Amino acid sequence: MTILLFGITKDIVGSPTLSVPTSSVTGKQVPKTVRELKQFLGDTYPELNKLSSLAVAVNHNYANDDDTINSYDEIALIPPVSGG
Template identity: 75%
Template sequence: MTILLFGVTKDIVGSPTLSIPTSTITGKKVPKTVGELRTYLGKLYPKLNTLSSLAIAVNNAYAEDEKEIHSYDEIALIPPVSGG
């Protein structure tokens, strides 16, 4: 599963994309929902947990934590934005 990163999320991870294995991760459960993915990424990159908000889009639509995800989905982390 490939995740697209933007803004500060790209800075935290150090890359514009992140690949997550879609098979069992050394005995750990593979994220199957947006909420599980959020928790998984928060453990890998604790600085993501410090963001005031972090939206996750699945196939170009904002997704709730209950949304199921699959290896073929396009997933993006949308950090908080400011504007003027």
């Protein structure tokens, strides 16, 4: 599963994309929902937990925490933005 990163999320991870294993080879549970993905990413990159908000888009649409994700979905992390 490939995740597109923007803004501060890209800085935290150190790359514009991130690959998340889609099998349990790592011994960790494979994320099947947006909530599980956020938990997985927060465990792997604790600095992400410090963000005031973190939106997730799945296939170009904002996703809810209970939405199901698959390995073929296009997933993007959208950090909080500011501006005027």
